[in-house]
Amino acid sequence: MDGPQRRIDKLTSILDVAKAMVAQRDLDALLRMIVREAGRVVDADRCSLFLVDREEKVLYSKVAQGMGPSPRIRVPLGVGIAGATARTRRPINLPDAYADSRFNRAVDLSTGYRTTSLLCVPMFNTDGDVAGVIQALNKAGGVPFSDEDEELLLALGGQAASAVENALLHEEIHQLFEGFVKASVVAIESRDSTTAGHSERVARLTLALADAVERDGRGPFAGIVFSPDQRMELRYAALLHDFGKVGVREHVLMKANKFHPHELTLVEHRFDYARKSFEAESLRRQRDRLAAGERLDPVLMDEEAILSAKLRELEAARELVRRCNRPTVLPAGISAPLAQLAALSFLGPDGLPQTLLSAQEVELLSIPKGSLSPAERLEIESHVSHTYRFLKQIPWTRSLRRIPEIACGHHEKLDGTGYPLGKAGQEIGLEARMMAIADIYDALTVSDRPYKRSVSHDDALEILSADVRSGKLDAEVFRVFVEADVPRRFLEDGEERTAERAAAR
């Protein structure tokens, strides 16, 4: 092959590489591609690549062939061959590197390599700035690098500069998005201190469960693989699964008992008023009986008996209200006294008889378990629809488009008793089934929810297991959750692993 044709072929191959470089947005993979192709283009034995850190005025290397996976060499601008190339903006082409005083033999000494010929060129970006340098060692055949090699490596370096800056920009924007999502989740969780960190933990647990399901590969999981894009989709869906809580009012979110504190105070005040009202009635009767000529002592004795019976009844009622106000399961046989309670009345400020508790208040106290009225429970449950509406209006990229659906499915149950859509069985995707288990496990084991105490790991598994037996949760997913010991093995060290994996797309 004659010279021009070889050059045409080389230029054509650089064009092919340039195209592939733009499509490779993972920086490490891109850098490896660049040094590999640089070596091929100039027939070098080894290549390395340094990027310029303009803030710190140093070159740093993330790939150098023959130096292990992460060399992370840092060289001040102007120092050594690479530093000189970056500073002078000119290629350095040495037939024998050892003859040049700028060459640093330390690397050869540490690796046992012997550099002879060396070609180092600047990588110019479109602004004409030096984005880095590419260094090629030992031209094949023991000859020096040619002028044509210099020119070709410069051309490749220019493409590489553009591609590297592009990959860096992608990484930055991706980190910006990830950072914004995480920070808003933290901001929204901060409204309800008792769930701080819940979303991040659910994300970690769900990703760890996805790993375990993939590794398990048995039965329904045969052939299940989560691609990096799918993992990222799952991670964002889990991170954002409770975002809609921003639309639930704080006093509902944080409700500890059936009455809000100020509602209980109001009821207590009403009881105090009734007490005073009974007392006034009694005094009025005493005055009237005295005015009618009765003797004081029998009047006092009668009235004392009537009033104290009234007040005993009142204080018993007050005690019952305090007891029923708690979110624990109501004891059997309490509905009769509660109904009696509703019947108690006194003379109100307007002079008319008034019941001690409104029908609504009695209904609230009759909630068999937990602290929420049906309306409040609906408001809490509405957070899933809020989340869905929020996520639906976001222009997700194609690979993240299922986020709304996944995030919205974590309260659905296999038997159709979940919300918001009451989906059943196969309508609920694998991702939502995994997230449901992660969500319940974390809600149970976290230490400080206002409406209940945390339970131990074993008790949490027992509760989940009951939900599996009653057909609410996926039995196979739960099997993997337990067998792979997902929460204990992955919750601790999970954060970095899943973040790394999400970034490694």
Place this chain on the structure above:
Amino acid sequence: MDGPQRRIDKLTSILDVAKAMVAQRDLDALLRMIVREAGRVVDADRCSLFLVDREEKVLYSKVAQGMGPSPRIRVPLGVGIAGATARTRRPINLPDAYADSRFNRAVDLSTGYRTTSLLCVPMFNTDGDVAGVIQALNKAGGVPFSDEDEELLLALGGQAASAVENALLHEEIHQLFEGFVKASVVAIESRDSTTAGHSERVARLTLALADAVERDGRGPFAGIVFSPDQRMELRYAALLHDFGKVGVREHVLMKANKFHPHELTLVEHRFDYARKSFEAESLRRQRDRLAAGERLDPVLMDEEAILSAKLRELEAARELVRRCNRPTVLPAGISAPLAQLAALSFLGPDGLPQTLLSAQEVELLSIPKGSLSPAERLEIESHVSHTYRFLKQIPWTRSLRRIPEIACGHHEKLDGTGYPLGKAGQEIGLEARMMAIADIYDALTVSDRPYKRSVSHDDALEILSADVRSGKLDAEVFRVFVEADVPRRFLEDGEERTAERAAAR
């Protein structure tokens, strides 16, 4: 120049273009660059470019030389020369387009152009899929396009395919980020219905004001130019300036009067209790006086007089509480009656004397203006610090790094009386000065804040003007705000303009 050398030069120039294409992430500018360079590489008179829409199975064009700025032609795959190229994945090279039945003469007819030679090549991406086609018309010198032209245009098309997909990805990620930011702002504003849309309006007003300041160019604004990056920074800062309100509790955010409704109810109940207590005391005295042998009529007359005096005093106090509870400016001379109010007492449920209002309640009612206690005002003001902390933890890209500082400065005043840092004069950047005016204007003119009525455009300018005269707001920025009639001219049609500008980076 001989053949191989010319080819080497062409390939080298394609490499240069490839590098520039990667750096151009604005899709329209990129497409214009591609058709321009395509024409140069194959010496064509005109070029056009079609992209494949795989969902809809059509080709669409955003640039065609000689067809105006936005041709937006849509061609089904397989139809015409371009459609055939996309479907067959092979170049079509015609010496005379009119001799080929697939050629559609309609475009020539509508533009008055006469196509002779035509070269159409597929743009292959790195997956080997056809991302689009490039069509070159009328080779210079009236000769047909050569095989070499075909090869060069294919090479350029491959680079273009990578660059276009890269630009589309950038656009998608940018839209995803923008969409997420906007949706979270809407979600957070939804907590307080009275400020819905405030952030978006402040963003539009601030950007419009930046335009006006740039156009004004007088005095301190000589040479002021906001780059696309700076505009985007300003826009996000304005959109997010109230994000920290997520950390302020709802009942403070929404407070309409000095007492929360349930607090007022509690006070009213206490007054009712006091009434009943006075009544009981009176009846007790009547009973005792009758028991001591006094006659009924004089006892009733005395006690009736005493009790009704007490009750008149009580009801006057109740009326005063209701009046002072409103957030309007307290009338002069009201502090004496308020102090008296604090002294009124009655016998409480525990049988001990108790004041009608606690010292804290009297203090709250004595707030001279507005509905917030000093502690609540601090909580509201803390939203700026919350915003700052939120924005600070986000890994902004270099061009957006000043967002936390700008967003955090909108409540600072030139005379140092603002918050959170009490910055003064030149410590407050131009962006924050502009945003301060936009923020106040919108807060004043919006229709339904709970604590005050909206004011007219003219009154809002008058209030801002007073703040300028007292040295709180920037006089020059305000001058431009008024002279350019920023709110009325830009608030209506502003959304698309600023969004377009932000996207046009």
